[in-house]
Amino acid sequence: MNRTGPRRAANMTIVVVLIAAAVLVAGTFLLRRGRGENNSNGSPDTFVVRRGGFDITVPASGELAAIDQVEIKCELETRAVITYIIEEGKWVQAEEVLVRLNDEDIRDRLKDEEDAVNSAETSLTTAEANLEIRRSSHASEMASAELQVRLAELALEAWTNGDDVSNRERMALELKAAKKDYERLVDRYDRSVELESQGFISKDELERDEISMIQAESRLRQAQLAIEVYNKYQSVQDYEELNSDVEQTKDERKRIELRHASEIRSLESEVEAKRRQLESRQERLAKAQRQLQMCVITAPKEGLVVYASSLQSGRYWRGDDQAPQIGTELRRKETVIVLPDTSQMKASVKVNEALSGKIQTGQKAVVMSDAVPDTPISGEVLRVGVLAESYGWRDPNRRDYTVEIELADGNDLGLKPSMRCKADIYVGRVDDALYAPIQAVFRKGAVAYVYVPDGSGYAERSVTLGRSSELFIEVVEGLEEGEVVLLRQPAPDQIRVQVDGDSGVNGPSPPPGAGADPATERPEAERPGAGDKRPQGRGGGGQQPGGPKPPGRRRGAPAGQG
Numbered sequence: 001m002n003r004t005g006p007r008r009a010a011n012m013t014i015v016v017v018l019i020a021a022a023v024l025v026a027g028t029f030l031l032r033r034g035r036g037e038n039n040s041n042g043s044p045d046t047f048v049v050r051r052g053g054f055d056i057t058v059p060a061s062g063e064l065a066a067i068d069q070v071e072i073k074c075e076l077e078t079r080a081v082i083t084y085i086i087e088e089g090k091w092v093q094a095e096e097v098l099v100r101l102n103d104e105d106i107r108d109r110l111k112d113e114e115d116a117v118n119s120a121e122t123s124l125t126t127a128e129a130n131l132e133i134r135r136s137s138h139a140s141e142m143a144s145a146e147l148q149v150r151l152a153e154l155a156l157e158a159w160t161n162g163d164d165v166s167n168r169e170r171m172a173l174e175l176k177a178a179k180k181d182y183e184r185l186v187d188r189y190d191r192s193v194e195l196e197s198q199g200f201i202s203k204d205e206l207e208r209d210e211i212s213m214i215q216a217e218s219r220l221r222q223a224q225l226a227i228e229v230y231n232k233y234q235s236v237q238d239y240e241e242l243n244s245d246v247e248q249t250k251d252e253r254k255r256i257e258l259r260h261a262s263e264i265r266s267l268e269s270e271v272e273a274k275r276r277q278l279e280s281r282q283e284r285l286a287k288a289q290r291q292l293q294m295c296v297i298t299a300p301k302e303g304l305v306v307y308a309s310s311l312q313s314g315r316y317w318r319g320d321d322q323a324p325q326i327g328t329e330l331r332r333k334e335t336v337i338v339l340p341d342t343s344q345m346k347a348s349v350k351v352n353e354a355l356s357g358k359i360q361t362g363q364k365a366v367v368m369s370d371a372v373p374d375t376p377i378s379g380e381v382l383r384v385g386v387l388a389e390s391y392g393w394r395d396p397n398r399r400d401y402t403v404e405i406e407l408a409d410g411n412d413l414g415l416k417p418s419m420r421c422k423a424d425i426y427v428g429r430v431d432d433a434l435y436a437p438i439q440a441v442f443r444k445g446a447v448a449y450v451y452v453p454d455g456s457g458y459a460e461r462s463v464t465l466g467r468s469s470e471l472f473i474e475v476v477e478g479l480e481e482g483e484v485v486l487l488r489q490p491a492p493d494q495i496r497v498q499v500d501g502d503s504g505v506n507g508p509s510p511p512p513g514a515g516a517d518p519a520t521e522r523p524e525a526e527r528p529g530a531g532d533k534r535p536q537g538r539g540g541g542g543q544q545p546g547g548p549k550p551p552g553r554r555r556g557a558p559a560g561q562g
Contacts, residue, residue, distance in 0.1 A: 046453075047440055049483045053431040054472045057424040058358055060403060062349030064369060064419045066340030067382075067406065070301060071308075072098055074330040075294045078105055082328045085336075088307045092299045098337055101330070103295040110292055113285040120278040127274045131267040138260035145253035152249045156242040164235055171230060175223035182216035189213040303339030304416065311338060311418055340417045345407045346382060349423045350389075350400035358427040359384050365405045369413070370420040377410040381425060430467050434475045440485040441465065441473055449499045450479065451486035458490045459497035 074080050084100035086092065192209040195201045309323045322328075324336055347367045351359055359381060367377045385402035405423055407415075440450050441463070448465050451458040463478030479485070 045487050046484045047437050047487055049434055049436050049475065049479045049481060049485060051432060051434055051481050053429060053433065054435060054469055055426060056428040056430065056467060056469045057426050058351060058355045059470065060349035060351045060423045060425060062347060062402075062421060062423070063417075064345055064407075064415055064421055065348045065417050066342060067344045067346045069338050069340040069417075070303065071335045072297055072299075072337040072339065074101070074297075074332060074334045074336055076101060076106075076291055076330070077332055078109075078291070080330040080332075082324060082326055082330065084326065085324055086305055088305055088310065088323065090305045091302070092305055092339070093302045094299055096299045097296060098299055098305065099297040101295040101297075103292055106288060106292050106295060110285070110288040113281065113288045117278065117281045117285050120274065120281045124271065124274040124278050127267065127271040131264065131271050134260065134263050134267050138256075138264060141256050141260065142253070145249065145256045148249040149246065149253055152242070152245040156239075156246050159238055159242050164238065167230060167235075168227075171223065171227045175220070175227055178216065178220040178223040182213070182220040185209070185213040185216040297336075299339060301339065304342055306338045306340060306417055308335040308338055338417075342416060343411055345410065345415050345417075347379060347405040347407065347421050347423055349403050349405065349421070351403050351425070353388050353399040353401065356384065356388070356401040356403075359401070359403055359425060360427075363425055363427060365423050365425040367405060367407060367410075367421050367423045369410075369415060370422075371415070372413050375410075375413060377407050377413070379405040379407045379423070382406040428467065430469075430472075430474050433466065434479060434481060435472045436475055436479070436485050437487060438468060438471060438473045439487045442489065444499065447499055451490060451495075452479075453484055453486075454496040457494040457496040458486055460495065460499045461497075462499045 079102075081102040082099060083102050084097070086096075086098050092098065189206075189209045189212075192201060192206045196203060196206040307323045324330070330336060347365075361381050361383060363381045365379045365381060367379050369375075369377065382404040384404075388399040388401050390396070391398045391400075403425070405425070436450065441448055442450070442460075447462055449460045449462045452461050453459075461478055464476040466474030466476045468474065
């Protein structure tokens with residue numbers, strides 16, 4: 001059932017009133033018993049100052065917690081609704097199911113991711129096949145291009161070492177033959193001219209010899225021209241054509257290589273993109289599978305099941321006091337269950353800011369659990385909080401530090417986290433000193449004084465104070481062992497001698513009716529500032545002066561310093 005804010009405030013008020021009443025009763029009982037043991041005259045209002053010792057402790061209250069605990073969190077990234085949760089307070093074994101979450105949406109997403117993975121695998125296979133085909137085509141076309149280059153180079157080499165040389169030799173031979181024939185015919189013509197002049201040959205024969213000579217001269221000039229044309233034009237042309245064929249085939253080979261390299265790079269990029277897409281889909285599939293597994297939360301180790309809403313740190317877990325149940329929707333990383341290791345417990349208590357400076361790691365302490373109030377549990381301060389915690393609107397002026405106390409025993413007491421507890425932290429001890437109850441000390445400004453018997457009345461006597469606990473305070477000067485002090489403020493007509501609030505010097509009592517302002521004369525235990533050093537709701541109790549420490553007896557913190 002939900003509890004409203006006013007009901008919670010009313011319950012808190014009732015608890016505070018009950019604790020205050022218990023504190024008053026316990027303090028009165030212990031003080032009266034202390035006075036009964038130490039007063040020689042048996043008066044309940046006086047105390048005989050004596051020499052002895054008492055412990056100085058800092059009281060604190062809080063709750064128990066496990067030093068080591070496992071937090072069970074909701075790890076789902078989607079909407080998480082509880083369909084089953086184990087009963088709180090049950091002891092579970094490792095791998096036992098703690099929580100089941102609705103997995104319908106995750107199963108639908110898992111199916112979609114499986115389809116996406118299959119599609120990505122197909123796309124990757126197709127892209128890899130296209131890449132292999134392109135690589136094979138590249139190799140084939142490159143081989144053909146290499147062959148064309150080689151053929152062109154061979155043609156150039158054949159022309160250079162074959163056709164060109166052959167043509168040059170042929171034309172040289174033709175030139176030589178033409179020149180020889182021309183010289184022969186010139187010589188013949190010269191003889192024919194001589195013979196014709198002598199009448200040995202006819203003129204017609206001379207003319208035929210002349211024509212033969214002219215034809216031979218023409219052939220000689222043609223042979224010379226052919227060589228000149230071949231050297232200047234035909235040979236250069238043939239070479240340029242064949243060399244151009246070589247260069248073109250090489251350029252074509254380069255174009256093929258660049259084209260295929262570009263296509264292969266494109267296909268490789270496509271394959272890589274498909275592979276990354278597949279990996280992404282596989283990761284999402286694996287994530288969906290993990291999310292499905294997270295719908296069933298099991299215990300990583302054995303332990304006691306405690307709902308996070310039941311812990312002190314989780315009471316405002318969801319803005320109300322409802323425990324998780326079937327149908328509760330959880331947030332991501334929200335703590336649902338805690339499995340505390342109850343074999344090693346600690347007390348997490350609050351110490352008032354005014355007393356926190358006295359607490360140090362390693363100090364001994366005695367813890368009393370409200371579940372087993374008659375059994376003291378020894379412990380040791382484990383750590384002290386770094387920053388004070390405010391009580392907010394409930395008590396804006398109060399600031400406490402969290403102190404953790406490791407319990408040395410108590411494993412057989414059935415202690416559980418969040419059990420309320422009280423603790424006494426031992427911060428020191430006063431030995432071989434005069435002391436009196438803190439209720440016997442009053443103040444006027446900075447002057448501390450006590451009431452001692454003076455005839456039929458009482459006299460105020462200034463004292464110098466030392467260390468103190470909740471019940472007793474050390475008297476450094478002003479009293480002697482065996483003297484009697486009054487534990488209350490006498491009536492104004494009973495005061496024979498008063499002290500000056502500024503100098504502390506004793507003076508005569510004022511006339512009746514002219515008593516001091518009650519606001520300036522207050523007991524040490526009730527003066528402003530003294531009560532601030534004790535946490536609210538704490539009872540005052542302590543061991544009897546000089547006596548042994550009784551089991552479970554409450555000891556207090558200093559109520560005032562001289």
